[in-house]
Amino acid sequence: MTSRLSPADLAAYERDGLVIVRGMFDAEETELLRRAMEQDPEIKDHLIDRLDGEGGNTRIALWNRAGDSVYGMAARAEKMAHTAEAIIGAEVYHYQSKLTAKEPFTGGAWEWHQDYGYWYYNGCLAPAMFSCMIALDKTTRENGCLQLVKGSHKLGRLDHVPLTAGQNEADPEHMKHILERHEIVYAELEPGDALFFHCNTLHRSDQNRSANRRWTLLICYNAVWNDAYKREDDRYFVPLDIVPDAAIKQAGLRFADGSDQEHFASRPFVPDVTRLKKAS
Numbered sequence: 287m288t289s290r291l292s293p294a295d296l297a298a299y300e301r302d303g304l305v306i307v308r309g310m311f312d313a314e315e316t317e318l319l320r321r322a323m324e325q326d327p328e329i330k331d332h333l334i335d336r337l338d339g340e341g342g343n344t345r346i347a348l349w350n351r352a353g354d355s356v357y358g359m360a361a362r363a364e365k366m367a368h369t370a371e372a373i374i375g376a377e378v379y380h381y382q383s384k385l386t387a388k389e390p391f392t393g394g395a396w397e398w399h400q401d402y403g404y405w406y407y408n409g410c411l412a413p414a415m416f417s418c419m420i421a422l423d424k425t426t427r428e429n430g431c432l433q434l435v436k437g438s439h440k441l442g443r444l445d446h447v448p449l450t451a452g453q454n455e456a457d458p459e460h461m462k463h464i465l466e467r468h469e470i471v472y473a474e475l476e477p478g479d480a481l482f483f484h485c486n487t488l489h490r491s492d493q494n495r496s497a498n499r500r501w502t503l504l505i506c507y508n509a510v511w512n513d514a515y516k517r518e519d520d521r522y523f524v525p526l527d528i529v530p531d532a533a534i535k536q537a538g539l540r541f542a543d544g545s546d547q548e549h550f551a552s553r554p555f556v557p558d559v560t561r562l563k564k565a566s
């Protein structure tokens with residue numbers, strides 16, 4: 287096992303629902319990932335504008351399979367896969383990857399939500415899932431770094447309500463009380479740092495009003511035993527072909543090959559959270 291989490295890191299993750307690993311990707315690996323996100327024609331072709339309803343915009347690209355590109359290798363590398371297995375305590379598969387690109391001055395905000403507030407609707411029965419946010423640029427309070435509510439993964443899955451066409455938010459009434467009782471952590475990261483956070487950890491981010499770009503790559507894993515029961519959402523179990531860490535640098539600036547091995551998505555998944563109310 288080449289998990290990058292020490293027993294103390296794992297204990298912190300269990301307690302707080304988040305942990306940061308500094309330098310998860312070294313300078314060369316981070317540069318390859320950054321340039322791939324900037325230059326890969328498949329990423330460019332699948333960029334979607336995610337408007338925040340307040341004039342801001344995050345450009346996102348989403349894909350569901352870890353392929354042979356350099357960013358596929360990052361998701362398949364032993365250091366990521368074994369860290370994921372240590373967090374989940376079982377075999378994992380790649381659930382989704384996402385570029386969230388906040389440009390200077392215009393980058394959009396994200397309101398408080400849990401990823402499991404969305405993923406539950408993909409047919410994953412348990413919150414045995416998490417995200418890893420890899421900083422491609424320095425992330426700061428000024429350029430809209432991720433904010434997380436420490437320990438909120440222990441609150442369970444909250445109700446989410448519609449906010450904009452592309453965004454649901456955690457029940458604002460509960461949020462008011464949660465924020466009175468819990469600390470907010472600002473995930474200020476250097477390029478190559480990785481933030482691991484539980485799928486029930488509440489998180490949000492501010493608009494980027496600064497002159498500095500804030501691009502991050504999110505790689506998400508699910509427990510194999512928690513495979514989505516829905517097949518139409520394209521995030522069901524496909525074995526994770528784990529590769530040595532060296533495969534990232536060996537891939538160099540290898541882009542997607544155009545065969546859609548990655549299963550790029552054409553739109554974000556935003557569940558109709560009013561559905562159950564309508565049915566009753």
Ligand SMILES: O=C(O)CCC(=O)C(=O)O
Pocket residue numbers: 384386396401430431432489490491502504
């Ligand atoms: O990139 C960000 O600031 C937020 C991303 C996020 O919350 C998500 O993808 O669920």
